[in-house]
Amino acid sequence: MLAQDGTLTGAPVMNDEQVLEALRLMILTRTFDEKATAMQRQGRFGTFSSVRGQEASVVGCSFALDPEKDWLAPQYRELPALLRHGYPMENFALYFMGNPRGGAIPENVNMLPLQISLAAQIPQATGVAWGLKLQGSDGVVVTFFGDGASSEGDVHESMNLAGVTKAPVIFFLQNNGWAISTPRKNQTAARSFAERALGYGIYGVTVDGNDLLAVHQVTAEAVARARAGEGATLIESVTYRTGAHNTADDPSRYIDQAELDEWVKKDPIERVENYLRAKGVWTDETAQAMRDDCAAEIDAAMTKARAVPLAGPEALFDHVYVDPPQRMTAQRQSWIERTAGA
Amino acid sequence: MSEKTMVEAIRECMRQEMEANDKVVVIGEDVGKLGGVFRATDGLQAQFGDQRVVDMPLAEGVIIGSGIGLAISGLRPIIELQFLGFGHQAFHQIGQQVARLRFRSQGRHSLPLVIRSPYGGGVRTPELHSDAFEAYYTHTPGLKVIAPASAYDAKGLLAEAIASDDPVLFLEPLKGYRLVKDEVPDERYRIPLGKLRVMREGTDVTLIAWSAASVMVNQAAEELAAQGISAEVLDLRSLTPLDIDGIAASVAKTGRVAVIQEAPLTGGFASEIIATIQEECFYSLQAPILRITAPDTPYPLGGVEDYFVPDAARVVAEVSALMSESA
Numbered sequence: 001m002l003a004q005d006g007t008l009t010g011a012p013v014m015n016d017e018q019v020l021e022a023l024r025l026m027i028l029t030r031t032f033d034e035k036a037t038a039m040q041r042q043g044r045f046g047t048f049s050s051v052r053g054q055e056a057s058v059v060g061c062s063f064a065l066d067p068e069k070d071w072l073a074p075q076y077r078e079l080p081a082l083l084r085h086g087y088p089m090e091n092f093a094l095y096f097m098g099n100p101r102g103g104a105i106p107e108n109v110n111m112l113p114l115q116i117s118l119a120a121q122i123p124q125a126t127g128v129a130w131g132l133k134l135q136g137s138d139g140v141v142v143t144f145f146g147d148g149a150s151s152e153g154d155v156h157e158s159m160n161l162a163g164v165t166k167a168p169v170i171f172f173l174q175n176n177g178w179a180i181s182t183p184r185k186n187q188t189a190a191r192s193f194a195e196r197a198l199g200y201g202i203y204g205v206t207v208d209g210n211d212l213l214a215v216h217q218v219t220a221e222a223v224a225r226a227r228a229g230e231g232a233t234l235i236e237s238v239t240y241r242t243g244a245h246n247t248a249d250d251p252s253r254y255i256d257q258a259e260l261d262e263w264v265k266k267d268p269i270e271r272v273e274n275y276l277r278a279k280g281v282w283t284d285e286t287a288q289a290m291r292d293d294c295a296a297e298i299d300a301a302m303t304k305a306r307a308v309p310l311a312g313p314e315a316l317f318d319h320v321y322v323d324p325p326q327r328m329t330a331q332r333q334s335w336i337e338r339t340a341g342a
Numbered sequence: 343m344s345e346k347t348m349v350e351a352i353r354e355c356m357r358q359e360m361e362a363n364d365k366v367v368v369i370g371e372d373v374g375k376l377g378g379v380f381r382a383t384d385g386l387q388a389q390f391g392d393q394r395v396v397d398m399p400l401a402e403g404v405i406i407g408s409g410i411g412l413a414i415s416g417l418r419p420i421i422e423l424q425f426l427g428f429g430h431q432a433f434h435q436i437g438q439q440v441a442r443l444r445f446r447s448q449g450r451h452s453l454p455l456v457i458r459s460p461y462g463g464g465v466r467t468p469e470l471h472s473d474a475f476e477a478y479y480t481h482t483p484g485l486k487v488i489a490p491a492s493a494y495d496a497k498g499l500l501a502e503a504i505a506s507d508d509p510v511l512f513l514e515p516l517k518g519y520r521l522v523k524d525e526v527p528d529e530r531y532r533i534p535l536g537k538l539r540v541m542r543e544g545t546d547v548t549l550i551a552w553s554a555a556s557v558m559v560n561q562a563a564e565e566l567a568a569q570g571i572s573a574e575v576l577d578l579r580s581l582t583p584l585d586i587d588g589i590a591a592s593v594a595k596t597g598r599v600a601v602i603q604e605a606p607l608t609g610g611f612a613s614e615i616i617a618t619i620q621e622e623c624f625y626s627l628q629a630p631i632l633r634i635t636a637p638d639t640p641y642p643l644g645g646v647e648d649y650f651v652p653d654a655a656r657v658v659a660e661v662s663a664l665m666s667e668s669a
Contacts, residue, residue: 104448112414113446117438123404124439127411134367134393135416154435157404164399319449320484322507325536325583328483 001213004266006274013217014063016281022063022212023272026055028294029080030269032089033243035298036096040247048096049077053210053242054176056268058144059084060215061172061237064223065142071110071132073125073143075118077174081144085111089301094308100315101308110139119145119152122171126158129169129232140168140226142219148179151187159234163201168226170219171202171234174209176241177263181254194236202232209239210268240266313339346526349519351493352382352458355500356420358530360390363418366504369396369409370422378422380460380519402432406457410439413455420504426461426513427470433478440509441484453509456500460516462554462604463651466644467516473641474553474604477611479511480581486535487581489513491556493524495579498533505532515554522557536583540592544574547598547661550589550615552578555602555652562657569658571665581611589615590622597628598668600661604651607635629668634660 001010014022033050040046051058054077062081065072072078072085079092086109095102095114105111112128115121125143132139149155150173162169173193177184190196197204203225207218215237222233240263244251276282317324317332324332346354360366368383368390374397377384387395398405402423409421423429429436436457443451463472479487486508490496496514503510515522541560551559556577563573574592578585593599599619601612616631634652642650 101448103446105450107450112451113443117434120407120434120439123407123435124411124414126404127408127413128415129411130408131412131415131417134412141411154403154407157399157401158407160399160401161404161408319447320445321486322444322452325486327584327586 001217002211002271002275004271004274006271006276006278008213008275010213012213013220014213016276016279018063019212019272019276020281022059022216023269023276024290024294025059025080025084026212026269026272027290028083028297029055031291031294032079032298035295035302036093037247039302045093046096046098047246047248049246050243051077051079053263053268054174054239055080056212056272057174057209057215057237057239060212061142061219061235063216064219065140067110069110069137069139070223071112071125071128071139071141073112073121073128073141074114075121075144075146075149076114076116077146078144081142082111085109087111089298090305090308093302093305097305099308100311118149119154121145122154122158123161126162126167126169129162129226130165130167133166133168138168138227140170140223142170142172144172144174146179147173147175147177147184147187147193148182150193159196159200159202159232162232166229166231168229169232170222170226171232172219172237173234174237174239176239177259178241178245180245180249181251192236194234197234202234203230204234204236206236206238209237210266210271212268212272239268242267312336343525343527345523346493347520348493348496348514348522349380349382351497351526352500352514353384353386354526355497355504356383357386357389359501359504360386360394362530364394365416366418366420367394367396367412368420368422369398369405369412371398371400371405371424373397373422379424380516382458382514383422402428403435406432406435406440409455409457410435410443410453413453414451418504419455421455421457423457423459425467425471425516426459426475427473429459429475436479436485436511437482441482445484452507454507456503456510456512458500458512458514460514460519462515462517463641463647464517464554466647469643470641472647476513476581477605477609477614480611480614484509485582486510487513488535488579489515489553489581490579491515491518491522491541491553491577493522493526495533495539497526498531499535499579501530502532502535506535510535513553517554518557536580536585538585538588539577539579541575541577542573544572544596546572546596547600547665548574548576548592548596549600549602549657549661550576550578551602552581553604555604558652558654559602559657562654562661565654565658566661569662571662573661584615584618586618586622589619593619593623594626597626598664599627600632600634600657600664602634602652602657603636605636606638607633608638610635629664632660632664
């Protein structure tokens with residue numbers, strides 16, 4: 001829908017106000033990735049995966065959801081969607097600083113925890129969606145995963161179950177070209193990922209994942225179908241991981257530099273800026289003001305996260321059970337006493 | 343009160359809990375019209391409909407994984423895993439997800455779900471159906487693992503498991519489904535998780551077992567009595583939580599212990615019990631603790647399984663030897 005120079009080739013489903021809001025989220029997380037990566041190099045932040053290059057894909061999808069009733073089942077590379085759903089940025093920071101408190105999901109935020117075991121969230125997302133439907137809610141669930149995770153058995157099992165139950169779930173597959181160092185061509189011989197939908201009796205669609213408006217539109221259509229009881233959609237969002245897999249990764253060992261250069265030219269943030277600039281609602285001044293504003297928000301979140309005291313030994317035990325076994329309760333006590341004596 | 347088989351008691355429990363709470367649903371392979379391969383869910387779909395008793399696609403990973411999602415959405419799923427041997431196909435969802443989601447979300451997502459699964463040997467099943475894999479799950483913090491041996495306990499413990507906000511793996515001895523029969527109240531009742539049952543009182547030796555092995559060990563205790571050996575039989579009922587006080591009280595009384603399990607020896611739950619006894623009541627012991635287990639070999643085909651699964655004759659022989667060596 002949006003050419004790289006910002007030319008519009010369709011009827012946009014987002015008004016300027018929404019596009020500006022989406023752009024802010026894209027810039028916010030791009031800035032977060034840069035700051036957190038710098039902090040990680042200084043030993044002040046843990047190993048984490050940036051969303052660099054995929055901002056339009058994640059944000060376009062997320063803006064089609066109603067956080068009041070829709071659910072997210074993330075992987076770990078979708079910070080913008082988490083923020084829009086209400087998960088606090090300082091929790092995300094705490095999690096990657098190694099503080100278990102970061103895992104806490106506020107009561108009113110409809111979200112599963114970050115998922116490190118690839119694809120394991122997808123059966124759960126399907127179950128939440130099916131459960132919402134069984135209980136008469138019209139909420140939908142979006143689950144994020146990549147071209148790498150698409151090879152996991154959980155993906156097959158989940159899409160199959162979603163077809164059978166007509167669960168209102170959206171399988172948002174970000175084909176970003178890489179699973180750490182393994183290229184997309186090593187994951188599947190199939191021409192496309194979206195075509196798999198046919199085999200499960202669900203909808204499938206491919207979209208330019210660097211086009212905010214296009215991603216938003218196909219996701220909004222999938223959400224409408226799901227709310228109307230028409231079941232699941234597999235969205236293949238074709239994008240590119242222009243950063244490293246994570247801060248411990250060295251893409252220079254495997255990346256195709258020419259391919260990367262081509263994708264960097266398709267930067268999703270620049271594309272939206274070009275669009276808004278042509279409409280006269282974006283200038284160098286507004287761009288700088290927004291970047292300053294985002295940097296301040298991130299600094300505040302990082303300061304807040306650093307002010308949270310490191311959890312004590314009780315963090316090993318808290319929240320494992322509602323009603324813990326007596327043995328674990330005794331261990332908790334002895335761990336606390338031993339640490340206090342140390 | 344009337345005499346019921348274990349499978350009847352389990353079915354009656356699910357029916358009553360589903361009548362009492364419309365959030366309770368049953369999902370699994372062949373649980374609908376067929377009523378499950380052991381008929382544990384017989385009649386439930388006819389009574390509650392196909393939205394509450396659901397025949398699932400044959401895919402254990404998503405049966406467990408979607409059960410997690412159902413629980414998060416506000417339901418209380420009872421998930422039938424057709425045989426525990428098939429749990430390997432779902433182990434990533436049980437071990438890393440069911441058991442940890444509450445911990446990983448810092449208390450946000452409790453998982454009030456029960457995974458019911460037939461397990462254990464002795465009924466000549468096809469290959470890969472009969473292993474006693476309980477130790478994988480007792481080694482997984484975040485789960486509760488229950489393994490009843492009587493119909494009365496099965497009904498009361500299952501009701502408690504369904505009411506629990508923690509995830510429970512509920513192991514049902516497939517050998518005991520129809521062989522085990524005892525008096526079971528017709529009304530609803532619950533038995534707390536984590537308390538063992540003294541199946542038989544005795545003074546010379548404590549025999550510790552769970553699930554189908556408890557029934558077998560109780561028969562062995564009869565034969566030992568005829569030889570003048572007074573054996574106390576502890577049916578653990580609950581592996582996690584473990585009734586450490588109940589075990590210690592019996593060991594303090596008898597001073598001799600044999601632990602009997604169907605699973606292979608190395609790394610089995612019997613080892614955990616023995617380590618616990620030496621921590622809690624080493625100085626009560628008058629003899630080394632005996633382990634009676636299967637060998638460290640894969641579960642065999644049915645034609646030779648009687649060599650594999652410990653039986654009453656072996657328990658009698660090994661406990662008699664223990665008594666004479668330590669007299």
